[in-house]
Amino acid sequence: MALFVPAVPGPPDEVVTWTRTIGGAESNVACHLAVLGLRAAWVSAVGGDAFGRAVVRAVESFGVDTSGVVIDPARPTGLYIKESDASGSPVRYYRRGSAASGMGPALLDGLPLDEVRVVHTSGITPALSDSCLALMRALATASRSFLLSFDLNWRPALWTDRDPAVLRDLAAAADVVFVGADEAERVWGVEKPTEIRALLPEPATLVVKQGADGATVFDGSAAPVFQPALKVDVVEPVGAGDAFAAGFLYGTLAGWSPERRLRSGHLRAATALLTHHDVGPSLPEDLVESLLGASPDEWAAAHISLGVTS
Template sequence: MPDQSNVSPDRTPRVEVPVDVLCLGESMALFVPTEAGPPERVRMWTRTVGGAESNVACHLAGMGVAAAWVSAVGDDAFGRAVADFVAGFGVDVSRVRVDPSRPTGLYVKESDAGGSPVRYYRRGSAASAMGPELVAELPLDQVRIVHTSGITPALSDSCLALVRELVAAPRRTHLLSFDLNWRPALWRDRDPAVLRELAAAADIVLVGADEALAVWDADGPAAIRELLPEPGTLVVKQAEQGATLVERDPDTGRDRPPVVQPALRVDVVEPVGAGDAFAAGFLAATLAGAPPRRRLRAGHLQAAAVLRTTEDVCPPLPADLVTRLTEADDDEWAAAHLR
């Protein structure tokens, strides 16, 4: 079997494309029921694509940021569908490996309120076979941010070794961004204590307040910062309450006063995917050198776009609206309501 490592998912030779943000993690075929009822009774499903890191890459590309997604897919129809979906948003997928012997992972959303809302079929997937050798192939000196999440180390021992290698790699030109992305179903047979180690080694950490409470028993931004004093930038997402940014002053080595930005009022259609959208908005604004409050607002605005749809990825809000709200005073921001 020929080596597939230098072949993109459509089997064309890899073309090096300059990127600002490189996102690494598994994406899968996703099946969503199109009718109500318990999953064993549902007969009609819609196939789409889902994955935290590729969601971030797609949002970034939609905002005009050069983004790449690195992963592995099977040499199958689902793998081609996943790669085509992500590439369709303008994301560079040329470094996605095609595994000739392992399948593309998939997961299923279940409409049964009494059962698990999501069921994974990803054990033994192509992405779960990724390992630390992949880091040597990444153009780390040619990107500004590398983004991954706590999902990847949960997939397998080799994926944990991959993330450990990634956090240990020299950062001559890039920052490492880590989103906790707590998925308890993936950690049933693994030790989540490693998540503290990985988050501590990152430059930018994004974590939901509810996630930190569940994983680390850390309640609120101050407790989370006490647990994670190492990252230069810590963002605590507090759902509809807003988000808190804690950053270290590089000159003094001490934390600046926390910056709190309330969330926008939004008529929510579905909350899934909002965290990835927030991460993308925040990272895009970070690349642009925006001040703290505007970075948080950029995250809220991108999350708001997703909250108003049933999709994990969607186009950003109109540019004139984004500009107006980003520059709004506190009263105008508080009065805004996206319906």
């Protein structure tokens, strides 16, 4: 989607100039993975309009393959407005009848899914339309040689006239699932990591994001592993969950331990927390390597802010 953020800080109703950028859960993850050095592709639909062209160009600029993106001449590109604030950024969606809402199972035809290692999806897509829900169900039930990743990404405004009960089924069909503890409480009435795991025993890997506290991973039959979040001077939080998912998936493909995968997620999330945009500049490589292998005390003492890390 096209994304507009305030060009200067201030109350949204007083902002005169807005900056156009891009946003979207799955495209964010693809961009982060490409920046991390992996081959990544984004498959979606945009309108045949200036916003759609801008979105595709922007995603491509991160090194993401967009050859699977459909240009819909009849529907517009979706957009949203982010009222940036460090304590939480209200988001206004304008996506009803968008090109992405016209996606369906036919989108899977011809995709080289046997050539990929991970397909990342989110709970946003099935909320867009009946055909998008059919697309997600087709992907979830198809035979596969790749890992299917699913991020709950609860967006209540998208579910006002749809039944969110399908989200548990889609999550249960995935191999790697990301769920925010606060999201799970709103959608399923459970919040503790162990309660969420009891609700979702099927995925091989379940990651419960616990905000500024950290994240817990349930990986197979092993005991759950918790990793505290980094201390970060937050500019604004939207997009951090997508960055975390990308960092965790990167570590998964690298064959890292659960603790190292969680740290990779937290480090990538920090890059989004330090910017008003959904995909921010990477942290220095030497810092990342140092923190990935840091002792628990060193990790707990780390503090990341714009231009200064201690």
